Amino acid sequence: MKILVTNDDGIDSVGIEALQKSLSEIAEVTVVAPRQEQSAVGHGITMQIPLRVTEYYKNGSFFGYAVDGTPADCIKMGIRNIMKETPDLVVSGINHGSNTAINIIYSGTVSGAREAAIMDVPSIAVSVTNHKPKEFSYAAEISKMLSLKIIEHGLALGTLLNVNVPDLPENKIAGILITKQGKSKWDDTYEKRTDPYGKDYYWLTGSMMEVDTELDYDQVAIKNNFVAITPIQFDLTDYETFEKLKKWNIEKRKNENPK
Amino acid sequence: MKILVTNDDGIDSVGIEALQKSLSEIAEVTVVAPRQEQSAVGHGITMQIPLRVTEYYKNGSFFGYAVDGTPADCIKMGIRNIMKETPDLVVSGINHGSNTAINIIYSGTVSGAREAAIMDVPSIAVSVTNHKPKEFSYAAEISKMLSLKIIEHGLALGTLLNVNVPDLPENKIAGILITKQGKSKWDDTYEKRTDPYGKDYYWLTGSMMEVDTELDYDQVAIKNNFVAITPIQFDLTDYETFEKLKKWNIEKRKNENPK
Numbered sequence: 001m002k003i004l005v006t007n008d009d010g011i012d013s014v015g016i017e018a019l020q021k022s023l024s025e026i027a028e029v030t031v032v033a034p035r036q037e038q039s040a041v042g043h044g045i046t047m048q049i050p051l052r053v054t055e056y057y058k059n060g061s062f063f064g065y066a067v068d069g070t071p072a073d074c075i076k077m078g079i080r081n082i083m084k085e086t087p088d089l090v091v092s093g094i095n096h097g098s099n100t101a102i103n104i105i106y107s108g109t110v111s112g113a114r115e116a117a118i119m120d121v122p123s124i125a126v127s128v129t130n131h132k133p134k135e136f137s138y139a140a141e142i143s144k145m146l147s148l149k150i151i152e153h154g155l156a157l158g159t160l161l162n163v164n165v166p167d168l169p170e171n172k173i174a175g176i177l178i179t180k181q182g183k184s185k186w187d188d189t190y191e192k193r194t195d196p197y198g199k200d201y202y203w204l205t206g207s208m209m210e211v212d213t214e215l216d217y218d219q220v221a222i223k224n225n226f227v228a229i230t231p232i233q234f235d236l237t238d239y240e241t242f243e244k245l246k247k248w249n250i251e252k253r254k255n256e257n258p259k
Numbered sequence: 260m261k262i263l264v265t266n267d268d269g270i271d272s273v274g275i276e277a278l279q280k281s282l283s284e285i286a287e288v289t290v291v292a293p294r295q296e297q298s299a300v301g302h303g304i305t306m307q308i309p310l311r312v313t314e315y316y317k318n319g320s321f322f323g324y325a326v327d328g329t330p331a332d333c334i335k336m337g338i339r340n341i342m343k344e345t346p347d348l349v350v351s352g353i354n355h356g357s358n359t360a361i362n363i364i365y366s367g368t369v370s371g372a373r374e375a376a377i378m379d380v381p382s383i384a385v386s387v388t389n390h391k392p393k394e395f396s397y398a399a400e401i402s403k404m405l406s407l408k409i410i411e412h413g414l415a416l417g418t419l420l421n422v423n424v425p426d427l428p429e430n431k432i433a434g435i436l437i438t439k440q441g442k443s444k445w446d447d448t449y450e451k452r453t454d455p456y457g458k459d460y461y462w463l464t465g466s467m468m469e470v471d472t473e474l475d476y477d478q479v480a481i482k483n484n485f486v487a488i489t490p491i492q493f494d495l496t497d498y499e500t501f502e503k504l505k506k507w508n509i510e511k512r513k514n515e516n517p518k
Contacts, residue, residue: 039306040303040304040306040307041300041303042300042301042303042329042331043301043302043364043365044299044300044301044303045301045365045463046299046463047298047299048296048298048299050452050462051449051460051462051463052458052460053461072365073463076447076449076463077449077461080448080449081449081451081461102493104495105302105377105493105495106302106303106304106331111301118361118364119444145509149509153503153507156500173513174512174513174514175510175511175513176510176511177510177512178504178505180494180496180498181495183494185377185378188335188339189339190310190335190336190339193309199311200311201309202309202310202312202336202340203309204304204306204310204335226512229504229509230496230501231496231500231503232495232496232497233495233497233500234364234495235439236363236364236492236493236495237439237440237489237491238415238418238490238491238492240415241418242437242439242489244412244415244490245420245437245488245490246437248408248412250404250405250435250437250488251434251436252435253433253434253485254432254433254434255433
């Protein structure tokens with residue numbers, strides 16, 4: 001089995017090392033990851049400037065390829081250019097910080113996995129729910145278990161699994177749940193500051209407005225110490241509104257010739 | 260009526276000027292747009308560095324606020340900081356180049372409108388199907404018409420309209436259709452080049468693999484000179500796979516106590 005690994009915290013992060021190590025027990029792993037942190041880049045890709053790829057070493061051994069782009073760039077580059085064949089699976093992570101509810105939209109980690117799904121390669125995004133996680137070992141185990149499950153059962157084309165793991169040792173984990181993307185959103189504010197030259201600047205800040213209450217939403221599951229596994233896809237069509245818009249009377253066909 | 264306008268081509272682009280002018284006929288328009296081009300940034304937001312906002316003038320008159328961030332940043336900044344109240348509508352565009360099928364995922368224009376939908380403000384993303392459009396006037400008319408329709412009918416919370424307009428004068432337009440996000444994707448390749456210092460670099464290139472054939476897909480509609488209006492939303496949960504995963508036997512609850 002061949003697995004391509006990326007992340008959004010950068011190739012030098014601790015999370016990707018834990019992931020690479022764990023998956024190497026079951027597969028041939030190729031790491032292609034951003035040279036620098038790419039958190040909250042969303043599904044950006046690099047088109048206006050060229051990309052560079054360099055070999056990256058950790059502790060004196062070859063670890064993987066560093067790309068000066070986004071996680072989505074890394075997946076395109078990894079599959080089209082670096083690997084000699086399409087991998088069986090892509091795993092993105094282990095992210096430092098959860099990617100649940102609306103954060104899925106902003107996440108670089110998820111977009112790396114989603115780019116794989118777009119390219120018809122099954123994929124997993126894995127995050128630990130703490131920006132400075134104490135524990136990667138259980139998340140690494142879960143990544144390995146799910147990789148094997150995906151190879152066993154297959155995933156529908158265009159689907160990926162977004163996995164969030166509480167930052168706890170295994171014996172404190174409440175269990176594993178299949179979940180949905182939560183509805184919680186950010187209540188954003190901008191903190192206004194003045195620089196040493198008298199000019200204003202703004203920092204984005206805010207807090208999550210928790211609206212979900214049921215355990216089958218990702219955000220609620222992780223709050224209750226469960227691992228949350230949410231299947232996601234990229235057909236954004238709102239089919240309900242599609243039907244409603246048909247009644248807005250805005251469709252027109254010039255050459256219509258009613259008989 | 261108050262409308263907030265953004266784009267991803269940058270505040271100095273021709274498309275946003277056409278949009279601002281057209282919408283000013285029906286509403287009080289506030290422009291908050293990226294200082295620089297932000298194409299293909301996906302739904303990135305700026306968190307690692309602070310944002311700056313400056314007043315921007317066109318032809319000697321105040322035009323709007325330039326933000327050194329992404330379209331999503333502009334919407335957050337516009338709503339939370341610049342406008343004194345939540346706008347009735349957000350319109351993002353007019354983009355130079357279509358945003359159909361898989362490109363919706365990568366689009367900065369769409370992410371600007373989507374950020375509004377996340378903030379419960381109805382929104383429209385408008386694009387003209389040519390990177391150097393000859394015609395903005397019909398797209399501007401369509402934006403105005405749809406703005407009024409949305410105010411009249413309302414849009415479900417979390418939904419936005421993604422509108423693509425062929426780069427043609429009105430008399431060459433075949434009509435207007437309500438459409439779905441197409442399934443067409445990019446067949447990417449990287450063009451390898453060598454810089455003057457002997458180092459390799461890569462340009463992303465490729466062509467769109469057209470897989471849709473029916474007129475109710477955005478990509479097919481615009482190819483046939485129709486305006487394509489696709490309602491999109493941001494719940495990415497794959498509900499079909501959600502049900503399937505339940506049968507993978509990976510769910511666990513440690514404290515389950517079956518009676």
